[in-house]
Amino acid sequence: MIKHPALGSFLVAAAVTACFLVYALGATRNVDEKPFIVFFTLVAFPFGWFLVWIFLGAIAWWQGLTRDPVEAALSSLGISPEMIAARSLVMCPEARELVVAATGDDGSDHLLTPEAAAAWEAMSAAALADGVSLRIVSAFRDVERQTEIVRAKLARGLPLQDILCVSAPPGYSEHHSGEALDLTTGGVAPLAPEFENTAAFRWLSHNAGKFGFVLSYPANNPQGYAYEPWHWRFSAQAEA
Numbered sequence: 001m002i003k004h005p006a007l008g009s010f011l012v013a014a015a016v017t018a019c020f021l022v023y024a025l026g027a028t029r030n031v032d033e034k035p036f037i038v039f040f041t042l043v044a045f046p047f048g049w050f051l052v053w054i055f056l057g058a059i060a061w062w063q064g065l066t067r068d069p070v071e072a073a074l075s076s077l078g079i080s081p082e083m084i085a086a087r088s089l090v091m092c093p094e095a096r097e098l099v100v101a102a103t104g105d106d107g108s109d110h111l112l113t114p115e116a117a118a119a120w121e122a123m124s125a126a127a128l129a130d131g132v133s134l135r136i137v138s139a140f141r142d143v144e145r146q147t148e149i150v151r152a153k154l155a156r157g158l159p160l161q162d163i164l165c166v167s168a169p170p171g172y173s174e175h176h177s178g179e180a181l182d183l184t185t186g187g188v189a190p191l192a193p194e195f196e197n198t199a200a201f202r203w204l205s206h207n208a209g210k211f212g213f214v215l216s217y218p219a220n221n222p223q224g225y226a227y228e229p230w231h232w233r234f235s236a237q238a239e240a
């Protein structure tokens with residue numbers, strides 16, 4: 001795939017121009033070929049450029065069709081592959097099958113994979129039996145939504161590096177997997193560090209593992225995210 005259509009365009013245009021100049025310089029020495037020069041200048045040359053234009057348009061169209069949506073989202077936000085590599089982030093493909101795990105106060109559905117939803121149901125019921133109420137703030141999120149979140153923060157003037165300490169780059173959010181949950185409980189603001197000091201967090205620390213949920217981003221995590229006591233991810237392996 002041509003990574004730089006502008007460079008391809010320049011090379012093709014330079015080659016066409018060189019061919020024309022070589023022909024024209026040779027032909028001017030021969031009076032009989034004057035009509036051919038006129039023909040080249042008025043018809044063949046513009047037609048050749050038209051073909052180049054069509055060809056480059058086709059390449060751009062094909063690249064647009066085949067471009068990876070995650071790659072497109074990252075480049076539209078100015079997130080380079082080097083920034084991803086420096087953080088050793090792992091790509092999280094979007095879940096294929098989702099079910100409604102809970103409905104939020106605003107009526108929006110929180111989606112999870114069927115396995116994660118079943119584990120969440122069992123875990124939240126067990127917590128409630130112990131007098132602990134757990135609520136979902138956020139569950140599945142697609143690449144497009146993650147892109148909007150980062151774009152909105154950029155629009156508010158936040159530096160990209162700061163944004164990426166609290167928001168995953170599109171394609172790399174565990175929420176794409178349909179297995180990650182942001183949880184809250186009564187008495188604290190959602191997604192606030194104070195969640196760590198709640199009975200709900202203490203209960204999760206002792207019991208979430210039994211249901212297959214693991215705290216993804218403890219303090220000083222290797223991915224470089226800020227500590228997220230509210231973010232838990234289901235893993236079928238952790239359950240077993």
Ligand SMILES: [Zn+2]
Nearest residue numbers: 180181182231
């Ligand atoms: Zn989260």
